[in-house]
Amino acid sequence: MKKQHVTIHDIARELNISASTVSRALHNHPRISRATREAVQQLALKYNYQPNVMASSLRKGRSKTVGVIVPRINRNFFANVIGGMEEVLTSAGYHMIICQTLEKVNHEMFALRTLVNARVDAIIMSISMETKDHEHLRILVDKGIRMFFFDRICEEIRAGSVAIDDRLGAYQSVRHLLDQGYRNIVHVAGAGHINIYRARKQGYLEALREAGIPDRDSWIIEESLIPEGGKAAFEIGMKLAPRPDAYFCAGDYAALGILQAARNRGLKVPDDLGITGFANEPFTEFTEPSMTTVDQRAGEMGVMVADMFLKDVDQSDGANPVERIMLKPELIIRNSSMLNK
Amino acid sequence: MKKQHVTIHDIARELNISASTVSRALHNHPRISRATREAVQQLALKYNYQPNVMASSLRKGRSKTVGVIVPRINRNFFANVIGGMEEVLTSAGYHMIICQTLEKVNHEMFALRTLVNARVDAIIMSISMETKDHEHLRILVDKGIRMFFFDRICEEIRAGSVAIDDRLGAYQSVRHLLDQGYRNIVHVAGAGHINIYRARKQGYLEALREAGIPDRDSWIIEESLIPEGGKAAFEIGMKLAPRPDAYFCAGDYAALGILQAARNRGLKVPDDLGITGFANEPFTEFTEPSMTTVDQRAGEMGVMVADMFLKDVDQSDGANPVERIMLKPELIIRNSSMLNK
DNA sequence: CGTTTTTGTGCAATCGATTGTACAAGATTT
DNA sequence: AAATCTTGTACAATCGATTGCACAAAAACG
Numbered sequence: 001m002k003k004q005h006v007t008i009h010d011i012a013r014e015l016n017i018s019a020s021t022v023s024r025a026l027h028n029h030p031r032i033s034r035a036t037r038e039a040v041q042q043l044a045l046k047y048n049y050q051p052n053v054m055a056s057s058l059r060k061g062r063s064k065t066v067g068v069i070v071p072r073i074n075r076n077f078f079a080n081v082i083g084g085m086e087e088v089l090t091s092a093g094y095h096m097i098i099c100q101t102l103e104k105v106n107h108e109m110f111a112l113r114t115l116v117n118a119r120v121d122a123i124i125m126s127i128s129m130e131t132k133d134h135e136h137l138r139i140l141v142d143k144g145i146r147m148f149f150f151d152r153i154c155e156e157i158r159a160g161s162v163a164i165d166d167r168l169g170a171y172q173s174v175r176h177l178l179d180q181g182y183r184n185i186v187h188v189a190g191a192g193h194i195n196i197y198r199a200r201k202q203g204y205l206e207a208l209r210e211a212g213i214p215d216r217d218s219w220i221i222e223e224s225l226i227p228e229g230g231k232a233a234f235e236i237g238m239k240l241a242p243r244p245d246a247y248f249c250a251g252d253y254a255a256l257g258i259l260q261a262a263r264n265r266g267l268k269v270p271d272d273l274g275i276t277g278f279a280n281e282p283f284t285e286f287t288e289p290s291m292t293t294v295d296q297r298a299g300e301m302g303v304m305v306a307d308m309f310l311k312d313v314d315q316s317d318g319a320n321p322v323e324r325i326m327l328k329p330e331l332i333i334r335n336s337s338m339l340n341k
Numbered sequence: 342m343k344k345q346h347v348t349i350h351d352i353a354r355e356l357n358i359s360a361s362t363v364s365r366a367l368h369n370h371p372r373i374s375r376a377t378r379e380a381v382q383q384l385a386l387k388y389n390y391q392p393n394v395m396a397s398s399l400r401k402g403r404s405k406t407v408g409v410i411v412p413r414i415n416r417n418f419f420a421n422v423i424g425g426m427e428e429v430l431t432s433a434g435y436h437m438i439i440c441q442t443l444e445k446v447n448h449e450m451f452a453l454r455t456l457v458n459a460r461v462d463a464i465i466m467s468i469s470m471e472t473k474d475h476e477h478l479r480i481l482v483d484k485g486i487r488m489f490f491f492d493r494i495c496e497e498i499r500a501g502s503v504a505i506d507d508r509l510g511a512y513q514s515v516r517h518l519l520d521q522g523y524r525n526i527v528h529v530a531g532a533g534h535i536n537i538y539r540a541r542k543q544g545y546l547e548a549l550r551e552a553g554i555p556d557r558d559s560w561i562i563e564e565s566l567i568p569e570g571g572k573a574a575f576e577i578g579m580k581l582a583p584r585p586d587a588y589f590c591a592g593d594y595a596a597l598g599i600l601q602a603a604r605n606r607g608l609k610v611p612d613d614l615g616i617t618g619f620a621n622e623p624f625t626e627f628t629e630p631s632m633t634t635v636d637q638r639a640g641e642m643g644v645m646v647a648d649m650f651l652k653d654v655d656q657s658d659g660a661n662p663v664e665r666i667m668l669k670p671e672l673i674i675r676n677s678s679m680l681n682k
Numbered sequence: 683c684g685t686t687t688t689t690g691t692g693c694a695a696t697c698g699a700t701t702g703t704a705c706a707a708g709a710t711t712t
Numbered sequence: 713a714a715a716t717c718t719t720g721t722a723c724a725a726t727c728g729a730t731t732g733c734a735c736a737a738a739a740a741c742g
Binding site for chain 2: 727
Binding site: 007009020023057 | 699701
């Protein structure tokens with residue numbers, strides 16, 4: 001249990017020079033003589049000197065840390081985004097502090113305060129379901145805190161963002177169902193105040209209109225996107241006329257609920273009923289029949305938003321043109337929607 | 342874009358007192374008069390003063406941060422553990438810095454160095470697959486760094502840990518298969534140098550022996566625990582005599598591979614073949630038939646290891662009796678192993 | 683009333699790294 | 713040889729919070 005860490009002062013003392021010289025030598029300052037520089041660097045190596053991040057952060061006012069806020073860490077999508085960010089940020093010398101909101105706006109505010117306290121160099125977040133008002137976000141941006149959004153972005157705030165083109169993903173899904181010959185397509189939708197669910201609804205409507213199929217409000221069923229929500233939507237759908245022959249769900253878990261409900265009713269998928277989900281959750285590959293869905297390219301999204309941040313700090317000439325990237329989603333066609341064999 | 346943060350000096354100036362008095366007032370130091378204390382606290386509230394964590398960390402030598410190292414953030418199990426830790430640590434005022442090793446030992450060493458640099462108050466980790474040697478861990482523990490393991494623990498290091506009783510989980514699974522009437526049970530095993538896979542094998546052997554069934558080495562097939570590994574194991578199993586009637590897999594993805602391979606061969610699960618997995622991955626609920634597996638109580642594990650850390654820092658009287666907790670796993674019986682209906 | 687104790691506050695050092703400025707010695711220019 | 717420039721290093725302040733020590737004023741005591 002020796003002294004825990006070597007400091008520049010330890011090195012300075014041993015070489016009979018000042019700490020400032022050591023610091024400069026370690027940073028290859030041009031004014032430091034070659035002899036001194038090499039002596040310092042050798043000794044640093046010998047003692048395995050590691051700069052105290054807190055001290056240098058305090059002095060420089062930058063913490064080399066990025067705060068990440070997600071609704072839930074253990075949701076497949078978010079875990080993948082975080083995985084992507086981690087790879088980029090770590091290799092650029094940044095840490096990540098991670099907070100989850102559990103979809104609660106007060107958790108979100110708490111997390112924001114925590115991260116601002118920790119003096120993170122940026123906050124990268126996906127807003128919670130409950131977040132309808134964005135005043136707490138605006139305050140931070142106005143204060144000059146670097147902020148980036150991914151997936152669930154807040155359009156009203158001027159901030160960089162990466163998201164997938166949900167509208168396009170939905171459009172492609174519905175278009176695919178139409179191509180397969182399905183005609184009476186119900187949309188199981190998510191909460192309307194979240195941009196991604198609004199966009200998915202738009203894509204659904206667009207595909208129908210393009211095909212000349214009238215859209216009706218009663219065919220858009222807003223439900224919680226969990227298996228139970230899917231089952232509820234299925235029951236509602238059973239009462240519609242004409243009888244729906246396909247369900248486009250804004251989430252995979254809801255699609256799974258539809259699948260289970262259909263099975264219970266003796267309906268065959270995909271013959272009697274086509275089903276598509278959204279998110280490419282791992283289980284969709286393994287359901288019977290396997291589920292058609294839309295991949296959100298989570299890992300890439302994490303990489304891109306992290307890169308966006310790095311680019312921004314690098315230039316940091318103040319004039320940051322806010323970039324909003326939209327990734328193209330990938331329609332993954334599986335058996336739950338393959339009418340033609 | 343005003344001045345970003347209020348400091349104790351700002352408050353001190355406004356009240357014509359010294360910064361040290363402000364600091365003491367904010368910490369309810371008994372020597373500070375009531376009047377001063379209240380004035381300070383009011384002003385702090387008014388300006389929404391938030392202490393600079395880096396400054397206080399630097400001074401106090403504690404960062405209020407915990408480093409977490411996992412093989413992959415986006416693996417369901419680890420994401421759930423992290424989720425559990427997050428809830429506990431955040432409400433105790435700690436941050437988490439998260440690193441992933443991607444199962445590489447050099448990534449692991451890099452992560453350790455990074456976290457030590459960041460002066461984390463503890464490191465909570467699950468070792469990578471590649472980690473066979475533990476010298477790099479011992480060095481840190483000897484240096485006095487607080488270390489805790491979960492799931493994949495390193496027994497040779499004296500450190501607190503939380504894991505599930507893998508041996509028991511395996512024993513229960515195999516016992517269940519035997520109770521169902523299966524007799525010729527293959528074990529698809531994981532890498533033998535990882536404690537959890539060794540323990541699962543032990544449980545398998547124990548259940549067989551207890552039932553008076555001879556165990557043979559050729560019935561233990563060590564494979565990568567992915568669907569392809571399962572398929573490979575299935576092919577090997579097809580050549581055994583007598584023909585296996587059940588597979589106990591050390592991982593769910595391998596079990597899935599067996600399920601798919603069996604289906605391709607026209608074998609009916611569970612009638613012709615019983616299958617059980619390990620980990621309770623979300624998809625196991627949704628396969629056809631649904632998969633029997635063992636739940637590892639990931640969230641609880643995260644909560645417990647975080648609590649263990651908090652208890653340790655709180656007392657910190659040096660005399661820390663190393664605690665090694667073993668959680669009881671939960672056998673989740675589903676259709677892939679239900680011979681009796 | 684003089685002495686001791688308690689109370690309330692400020693000073694200054696500290697944590698470790700960084701950086702503007704000063705300054706001496708050596709090199710170059712005129 | 714004097715003037716100027718370059719090179720190499722040290723000093724001291726700084727980032728913001730914390731804390732041991734000092735000390736004055738007030739209170740308690742004999």
